Each structure stands twice: as C-alpha cells, then as structure tokens.
Amino acid sequence: DAGVIQSPRHEVTEMGQEVTLRCKPISGHNSLFWYRQTMMRGLELLIYFNNNVPIDDSGMPEDRFSAKMPNASFSTLKIQPSEPRDSAVYFCASRITGAKAFFGQGTRLTVV
Amino acid sequence: AQSVTQLDSHVSVSEGTPVLLRCNYSSSYSPSLFWYVQHPNKGLQLLLKYTSAATLVKGINGFEAEFKKSETSFHLTKPSAHMSDAAEYFCVVSEGVGTYKYIFGTGTRLKVLA
Numbered sequence: 603d604a605g606v607i608q609s610p611r612h613e614v615t616e617m618g619q620e621v622t623l624r625c626k627p628i629s630g631h632n633s634l635f636w637y638r639q640t641m642m643r644g645l646e647l648l649i650y651f652n653n654n655v656p657i658d659d660s661g662m663p664e665d666r667f668s669a670k671m672p673n674a675s676f677s678t679l680k681i682q683p684s685e686p687r688d689s690a691v692y693f694c695a696s697r698i699t700g701a702k703a704f705f706g707q708g709t710r711l712t713v714v
Numbered sequence: 715a716q717s718v719t720q721l722d723s724h725v726s727v728s729e730g731t732p733v734l735l736r737c738n739y740s741s742s743y744s745p746s747l748f749w750y751v752q753h754p755n756k757g758l759q760l761l762l763k764y765t766s767a768a769t770l771v772k773g774i775n776g777f778e779a780e781f782k783k784s785e786t787s788f789h790l791t792k793p794s795a796h797m798s799d800a801a802e803y804f805c806v807v808s809e810g811v812g813t814y815k816y817i818f819g820t821g822t823r824l825k826v827l828a
Contacts, residue, residue: 606757635816644804644818644819644820644821645804645818645821646818647816693757693758695758702748702760702763703760703816704760705750705757705758705759706757707757708757
C-alpha cells in the first residue's frame with residue numbers, strides 16, 4: 603500500500619494567489635482529516651470527513667479556507683486568497699473509523 | 715475537555731543512554747493515547763498506542779510507554795537511544811476508540827549526542 607499521498611510536497615506562492623492541496627487517502631479508509639502544523643500552534647485539526655461528508659470543520663481558520671471530498675479517494679484543501687500567515691505544513695490523514703490514523707508526508711506551504 | 719501536555723520541548727541524550735519523553739493528559743472519558751514520531755521532512759509515524767488494554771504498551775524501534783491513570787501520564791521511554799531516534803515526538807489523546815478528534819501535544823524535540 604502506498605499510504606496517504608499528498609501533493610505537492612512543497613508549494614511556494616505569492617500572497618493573494620489561490621492554493622490547492624491534494625490528498626489521496628488509503629484505499630478502504632472512510633475517514634479523512636486535514637491538519638495544519640505551525641511552530642506557534644503545533645498540530646491543529648482543520649476538518650474531518652467521514653464517508654466523504656464533512657463532519658467537523660470548526661478548525662478551519664476562516665472563509666478563505668475550504669475543503670472538499672468529491673469521492674472516497676480524493677480530497678482537496680483550498681486557500682483563496684492565500685496570506686503569509688498561512689505558511690505551514692499541511693498534513694492529510696486517513697483511517698477506518700476507530701482504528702489508528704495514517705498520515706501523509708505533508709505539504710510545506712510558503713506564502714510570500 | 716481533553717488536553718495533552720508535553721512537559722519538555724527539547725530533550726538531549728547521549729547515544730546509548732535511556733530516553734524519557736514526558737506526557738500528561740486530561741480527559742473526561744476513557745482516553746486512547748498515542749505517540750507519533752516525525753522525522754525531518756517526513757510525515758507522522760505511529761510509534762505506539764494505548765486503547766484500554768495492557769497499560770504497558772510496546773511500540774516500534776524499541777520504544778514503550780506506560781499508561782498511569784492515577785498520574786494521568788503516558789510517558790515514552792527507550793532503554794538505549796540511537797542516533798536515528800533524533801526527531802520530534804508528539805503525544806496524542808483521543809476520547810475513546812470510536813471518536814475522531816486527536817488532540818496533539820506541542821511536541822518534544824529529541825536530540826541524540828554522539
């Protein structure tokens with residue numbers, strides 16, 4: 603199994619641009635999570651999907667952030683417009699409900 | 715409400731000496747507890763987990779952790795540090811087995827000296 607696959611691994615963009623981060627969960631997993639990691643706040647849960655439905659998006663910082671899961675094998679996290687304070691590592695994780703979570707290698711986003 | 719506190723932001727040990735990374739938690743319910751490791755430029759990898767079975771949990775790479783309810787602790791230990799153990803370690807609490815929310819500690823950066 604290839605594990606959770608995130609793309610791109612690194613993204614550098616200018617302030618104001620739209621950024622889309624992608625995640626392919628492990629096949630058969632029904633839960634998907636997006637986390638953000640920063641030095642200041644550590645790891646924060648942004649949004650949680652179960653069976654492709656967003657269950658909890660209370661961690662999404664503001665309206666500039668949106669996430670979708672059109673099917674069981676793909677999810678996107680979009681930031682529009684991006685700001686320098688969005689610079690962070692964004693992790694996607696997936697699991698079967700109740701089991702351990704597997705994390706992707708993360709996308710390092712730099713907004714200049 | 716759940717919370718997790720990692721008591722040390724940085725720990726340095728010499729190669730071959732024991733490792734102790736401390737974690738305290740609070741939870742209203744029976745928690746599930748995890749330790750994840752993050753090597754530079756890599757994703758998070760599960761080291762071990764506790765889910766109300768044996769209180770002493772053995773993980774990968776020689777790590778283990780003991781769940782102590784009376785002390786609300788879940789410290790991570792290893793008898794002998796290896797250079798490859800240098801990484802950041804996260805203690806994570808989740809309420810029960812079926813819930814989805816993982817609460818991460820702020821992390822402990824382990825440095826192993828030659």
